[in-house]
Amino acid sequence: MASTKPRKQPTAISRMRQDYMRLKRDPLPYITAEPLPNNILEWHYVVKGPANTPYYGGYYHGTLLFPREFPFKPPSIYMLTPNGRFKTNTRLCLSISDFHPDTWNPTWCVGTILTGLLSFMLESTPTLGSIETTTYEKQSYARKSLEYNLKDPIFRELFPEVCEEINKLLEDEKQKLALLNGELNRKSVNNVIPATNNENSSNGAQHVKSDECENKRKSIINWPGLYSNLVIGISFSIFALVVNYVIKNLNQE
Structure with missing residues (x-):
């Protein structure tokens, strides 16, 4: 006779649902996260740049890919939005990622992972998958991140409020x-x-x-012209007197 007991859900799915309910009940500062509707093992997150940091005003979209062995094995962590701190579409080497299973703690939840990611993002410690940029470049990425994310259909579907x-x-x-x-x-x-x-x-x-x-x-x-006219006038007068004198003398003789 076949057993009528309900099938026990895999540990990962059960834990994912618990983490999801916990995040809805107690939201994380600067962080929003949602699993894909058809795959609870693939989570998408949005980190909002905190004030007084080069990331202020930016929105950074990324993914967490959980193994079916979660919480006994850590997830892969990716950043999708250009940000100036991490390479995009590249597995990040963090103590909370699958690069370091030896440092992973099974009690860590999705909230712990995302909080650790934000903390590491605000540091400048180099690691595999990180890049070095200036503060100006990070601020430039922050401004461009808004329109960049809106072009992503998954981002629009999972984060309508954002x-x-x-x-x-x-x-x-x-x-x-x-x-x-x-x-x-x-x-x-x-x-x-x-x-x-x-x-x-x-x-x-x-x-x-x-x-x-x-x-x-x-x-x-016009003094030169006036002088010339005056000289001519005087000369003419003298000439007239001389002529008159000569004529007068001739008459007397």
């Missing part, structure tokens, strides 16, 4: 940019108008100056 939050941030940024451009345009117009007025004033001043110069030029006495 997508809504990202869309709001992008819209706010778009409005701020539009206001800034409008302010710059207004300042540009205000700078052009005074310049035009100054130009008109300058042209008017030049016309006034030109008229003044013309008047001064006309008012200046």
Whole structure:
């Protein structure tokens, strides 16, 4: 006779469900995680960059791939969003990953793994799968991460609330940019108008100056010409007197 006892679920699946309920009951700061609907052994997570770090404003998507032997064996950890700390689509060598089964503790849960990942992300300790970048580069990755994640269909499916939050941030940024451009345009117009007025004033001043110069030029006495005319007049008068004198003497004779 066949046994009627219910089949016992594999340890990994049972533990995954417990961890999932625990995360829903006590959410982690800066971290959101969801398993695939059709595969509870593949979890996707989103790490939100904490304030006062180069990752602030960024959203970092990655995966945890659990073995069926979990919790007795650790998961593989991947980062999918470019971030400046870890290589993307590369197994990360961490004490909480399958690179170090010797340091793994079966009491660690999904929350412990993700908390450890965030802690290591905020450090600068090198490891297999890590990269070195400047603070500016990390900040640049943080800004680009928003639109980058929205292109991922799995990200959109598993994290609709995060997508809504990202869309709001992008819209706010778009409005701020539009206001800034409008302010710059207004300042540009205000700078052009005074310049035009100054130009008109300058042209008017030049016309006034030109008229003044013309008047001064006309008012200046042409002394050489006046002297020549005076000499000619005197000479003509003397000539007339001499001619008159000669004629008078001839009449007397």
